[in-house]
Amino acid sequence: MGMTMTQKILASHAGLDSVQAGQLILANLDLVLGNDITSPVAIKEFSKLNKSSVFDKDKVTMVMDHFTPNKDIKAAEQCKMCRDFCGEKEVTHFYDVGKMGIEHALLPEKGLVTSGNVVIGADSHTCTYGALGAFSTGVGSTDMACGMAIGKAWFKVPSAIKFNLTGELRKYVSGKDVILHIIGKIGVDGALYRSMEFTGEGLSSLSMADRLCIANMAIEAGAKNGIFEVDDITIEYIKEHNGAEPKIFKADEDAVYDEVIDINLSEIEPTVSFPHLPENAKTFDEIGDIYIQQVVIGSCTNGRLEDLREAAEIMKGRQCAKNVRVIIIPATQQIYLDAMEEGLLKIFIESGAVVSTPTCGPCLGGHMGILAKGERAVATTNRNFVGRMGHVDSEIYLASPATAAASAITGKITSPWNI
Numbered sequence: 001m002g003m004t005m006t007q008k009i010l011a012s013h014a015g016l017d018s019v020q021a022g023q024l025i026l027a028n029l030d031l032v033l034g035n036d037i038t039s040p041v042a043i044k045e046f047s048k049l050n051k052s053s054v055f056d057k058d059k060v061t062m063v064m065d066h067f068t069p070n071k072d073i074k075a076a077e078q079c080k081m082c083r084d085f086c087g088e089k090e091v092t093h094f095y096d097v098g099k100m101g102i103e104h105a106l107l108p109e110k111g112l113v114t115s116g117n118v119v120i121g122a123d124s125h126t127c128t129y130g131a132l133g134a135f136s137t138g139v140g141s142t143d144m145a146c147g148m149a150i151g152k153a154w155f156k157v158p159s160a161i162k163f164n165l166t167g168e169l170r171k172y173v174s175g176k177d178v179i180l181h182i183i184g185k186i187g188v189d190g191a192l193y194r195s196m197e198f199t200g201e202g203l204s205s206l207s208m209a210d211r212l213c214i215a216n217m218a219i220e221a222g223a224k225n226g227i228f229e230v231d232d233i234t235i236e237y238i239k240e241h242n243g244a245e246p247k248i249f250k251a252d253e254d255a256v257y258d259e260v261i262d263i264n265l266s267e268i269e270p271t272v273s274f275p276h277l278p279e280n281a282k283t284f285d286e287i288g289d290i291y292i293q294q295v296v297i298g299s300c301t302n303g304r305l306e307d308l309r310e311a312a313e314i315m316k317g318r319q320c321a322k323n324v325r326v327i328i329i330p331a332t333q334q335i336y337l338d339a340m341e342e343g344l345l346k347i348f349i350e351s352g353a354v355v356s357t358p359t360c361g362p363c364l365g366g367h368m369g370i371l372a373k374g375e376r377a378v379a380t381t382n383r384n385f386v387g388r389m390g391h392v393d394s395e396i397y398l399a400s401p402a403t404a405a406a407s408a409i410t411g412k413i414t415s416p417w418n419i
Contacts, residue, residue, distance in 0.1 A: 001018075001020065001254070001256060002251070002252025002253060002254035002255040002256065003018060003019065003020075003251070003252055003255055004160040004162075004195060004197055004251045004252075004255045004256075004257070005133070005195075005197055005227050005229065005249050005250065005251045006135050006157075006158060006160060006195040006197065006224075006225060006227055007019050007020070007021075007157055007160075007195075007255075008249040008250075008251070008252075009116055009117075009118060009134070009135040009249050010025060010027055010118070010135060010155060010157055011025075012116070012249070013027040013028045013029075013030075013118045013135075014026060014027045014028075015028075019157045020157060021157055021158060021159035021160075021256070022156060022157060022159075023156070023157045024154060024155070024156055024157075025154070025155055025157060026152050026153070026154055027118055027152065027153060027154075027155055028118065028151060028152055029059065029118055029119070029120060029147050029151050029152060029153055030059060030113075030117040030118050030119060030134075031059050031060075031061065031107075031112060031113060031117060031119040031120075031121075032054075032059060032060045032061070032119075032120055032121070032144060032147040032148050032151075033061050033062075033063070033103065033107065033119065033120070033121030033122065033123065033126060033144075034061075034062045034063075034082070034121065034122045034123075034141070034144050035062065035063050035064070035065055035066055035103055035122070035123055036062075036063075036064040036065065036066050036067055036068060036075065036078050036079050036082055037066045037067070037078065038122035038123060038141050038144065039062050039078075039081075039082045039085075039122065039141075039144070040078045040081045040082065041122075041141035041142075042122055042141040042142070042144040042145040042148065043081055043082070043085045043145070045141065045142050045145035045146075046085075046145040046148055046149060049145065049146075049149045051149045053089055053090075054089050054091065054148045054149065055147075055148065055149060055150055055151035056151060057089065057090050057091050057092050058092045058093070059151065060089075060091050060093070060148050061091070061092075061093035061094070061095070061107065061112060062082045062085075062086055062091065062093075062094050062095070063095045063100055063101070063102075063103035063106055063107075064079050064082060064083075064095060064096045064097065064100050065095075065100055065101065065102050065103050065106075065358070065359060065360050066359070066360045066364065066366055067079075067359075067360075067366050067367065068096070068097055068100065068359060069097050069357065069359070071366065071367040079096070082094070083096060093110070093112060097357075098333070099333065100332075100333070100358065101331055101332025101333055101334070101335070101358045102298075102299065102300045102303055102329075102331040102332065102358055102359070102360055103121070103123065103300065104123075104125050104126070104128040104129075104212075104216060104300035105212075105300055105303055105304060105331035105332050105335070106331070106332050107129070108128075108129065108131075108132060108208075108212065108237075108241060109241060109332055109334060109335075110241070111238075111241040111242035111243065111244075112242075113129045113132055113134055113136070113242075114132060114134065114238050114242045114244045114246060114247070115132050115133030115134055115230050115234060115238060115246040115247055115248060115249075116133065116134065116246065116247030116248065116249055117129070117132075117134040117135070117136070117247075118134070118135050118136075118153075119134055119135070119136035119137075120136070120137060120138075120139045120143060120144065120147050120153050121136070121137075121138055121139065121144070122138070122139060122140065122141045122143070122144040123138055124138035124219045125138065125216050125217075125219060125300055125301075125382065126138040126139075127215055127216065127218045127219050127223065127224075127225045127226050128212055128215050128216040128300060129215070130215040130218065130225050130226040130227035130228060131208060131211035131212040131214070131215040131216075131226075131228050131234075132228075132230075132234060132237070132238065133227065133228060133229070133230035133234055133246070133248065133249070134227070135225055135227065136225060137155075137224055137225045138219065139153065156193070158193055158194050158195045158224040158225070159194050159195070159256075159257075159258050160194055160195040160196070160197050160255075160256075160257050160258065161186075161190075161191055161194055161195070161196055161197065161257060161258055161259050161260075161261060162197050162199065162251075162255075162257040162259070162260045162261070163182070163196060163197065163198045163199070163200075163260075163261050163263055164199060164200040164202075164260060164261070164262045164263070165198060165199070165200035165201070165202030165203055165206070165263050165265055166200055166201055166202045166262065166263070166264050166265065166266075167202050167205070167264045167265040167266030167267065168202065168204075168205030168265055168266060169205055169206070169210075169265050169266075169268060170266065170268075172270065172310070172314075172400075172402040172403075172416035172417060173268050173269065173270060173400075173402075174209075174210055174213070174307075174310070174400045174401070174402065175206060175207075175209065175210030175211065175212075175213035175214045176213050176271075176301065176302055176380065176398075176399070176400035176401070177268050177269065177270055177271045177400050177403075178206075178210070178214055178263070178265065178268055179213060179214045179216075179217040179218075179220075180217075180271040180272070180273050180278065180281045180398060180399075181263075181268055181271050181281060182214075182221065182261075182263065183217065183220055183221050183273070183278045183279050183281060184271070184273070184278075184279055184280070184281025184282075185261070185281075186221055186261070187221070187279045188220060188221060188222060188277055188278060188279045189221070189222040190221050190222065191218065191221040191222050191223035192222035192223075193222070193223075193224050194222075194223055194224060194258060195223065195224055195225050195226070195227060196218045196221065196223045196225070196226040196227070197226075197227050197228075197229075197251065197257075198211075198214065198226070198227070198228045198229065199228075199229040199251070202263070202264075202265045203228065203229060203231055203233070204231065204233070205265060206233075206265075207233070207306060208233060208234070208237045209304045209305075209306040209307060211228050211233075212304070213301050213302060214226065214228075215227070215228065216300060216301045216382060217278070217301060217382050220278040220382060220383065221278075229250065229251070230246060230248045230249075230250075234246070269283045269284065270283065270284060270399075270400065270402065270403050270415045270416055270417060271283055271399070271400075271403075272284075272287060272378075272397050272398065272399045272403060272413060273384060273397065273398035273399075274384075274397060275384050275386075275395040275396060275397070276384055276385055276386045276395075276396075277384065277385070278382070278383065278384060278398060284415040284417075284418075287413055289412050290376065290397070290412055290413045291376070291411060291412045292324060292376045292377060292378050292397070292407060292411065292412060292413065293323065293324060293325065293371075293375040293376055293377065294324065294325045294326075294327070294369060294371060294375060294376070294377040294378075294379075295320075295324060295325070295326045295327070295377065295378050295379070295404050295405075295407055295408040296327045296329070296362050296363070296369055296377060296378075296379040296380065296381060296389075296404070297311050297326075297327070297328050297329070297379075297380050297401050297404050297405065297408075298327070298328060298329025298330065298331060298356070298361075298363075298380065298381075299329065299331070299360065299363045299379075299380055299381040299382065300331065300360070300363075300382070301380060301381060301382045302380035302381075302400065302401050303329055303330055303331030303332075303335065303358070303380075304331055304335060305330075305335050305338050305339060307380065307401040308328070308330060308335070308339050308344050308401070309342070309344065310400075310401045310402050310405070311328070311348075311401040311402065311404065311405035312344040312347045312348065312405075313405075314402060314405040314406055314409065314416060314419055315347055315348065315351045315353070315405050315408065315409065316347045316351075318351055318409045319351055319352055319409070320351050320352035320353055320408045320409060321408065321409060321410055321411025321412075322411070323411070324408060324411050325354075325369070326348075326351070326352065326353035326354070326408045327353065327354055327356060327362065327368065327369045328345075328348045328353050328354070328355045328356065329355075329356045329357075329358065329359060329361060329362075329368070330355070330356075330358055331358055332358055333358060335358075336355075336357070336358060351408075351409075353408070356368050362379070362381075362389055362390075363379070363381040363382070363383070363388075363389070364388065364389075365387065365388055365389050365390050369389070370389065370390040370391075371389045371390030371391055371394035371396075372390065372391055372394065373391040373393045373394065374391075374393055374394065375390070375391070375394045375395075376394070376395045376396075376397065377389060377394070377395070377396050377397065378397045378399050378403070378404045378407045378408075378413060379396055379397070379398060379399070379404065380398075380399060380400065380401050380404050381396070381398065382398070383396075383398075384396035384397065384398050397413055399413070400416075402416035403415065403416055405419075406418070406419040
């Protein structure tokens, strides 16, 4: 019986010739990740294991991104705990204010993940790294603690859904529209504990930013992980950021999938997910006049340079609508610097937007853009649950950077094709 991409990677890290869906395995880890919210719990659990050091100081990373720069005393204490732990254990890859970025944008940029890796992170959007052909998945803080201690984790091998991509995206349609379309099609539990595996000739039209966005939101369909077949675009990205020889795991021709779903990228339209679930996806033939009070362009889903360029192209020479707060959050310091040097930040500020230091901030209702009762936001983030960005009676509409930028200009949810 043939294996999927995910199954091949897991088999190799478990020292097995083959694995099958449902099998329990103990796999070696290439990277263990935590952030300023999840790491303190893992650190407390780690202290119970009587380990004097982490399994490999180069294969553990902590990124202070959710509540940093620290928004209050509790956030400051959590970051201090992480800072002290990483200093004591001599963890190589600790990222704090001035060096940090939003974790799932930062780690690929820093070359800490490459194809064929097995990565766990105490954050549900750790599945982002599947864009690079890695198996990556979110875990609890206790699993993170054990991973830091022994460099291994237990997994139940997932079955898979194959997404066969054809065609190419039209202007102002991006990976965000693709994944919102898919989640709208299969639902928030449509890939529950399964691998979402992306392949097909349509891959060539998807940039790495598109792929990182799509893999990031695999969890919003309930998936264990999302993963893209490695191609020339992947290899070029790895060569630029990592330098390691990529390990390529291609699905067998007789690999078993629960189902195969064909997606013609040429047919994807600008898409918006309505409150309060990502599966409530609508295209603009279904959307009337919905006025908004806030726009957020950023996050681990859509805070990359390509996203900012697309937003700036729409906002250039235009003014944000009156009474709409527009918040731009570059995902890393490097992206911030590149956007500044390209003049993108000038465009945003002149249009009436504010530009923030890299942070998760408003995505999880942390800081830098909390919603009041009755307010609506268009956001390029990944979740629109009740109370996710502030008051329980506020609303979040998930969209691409192009749609968010168009909406910022008009003050209502607007297709970038109509601006």
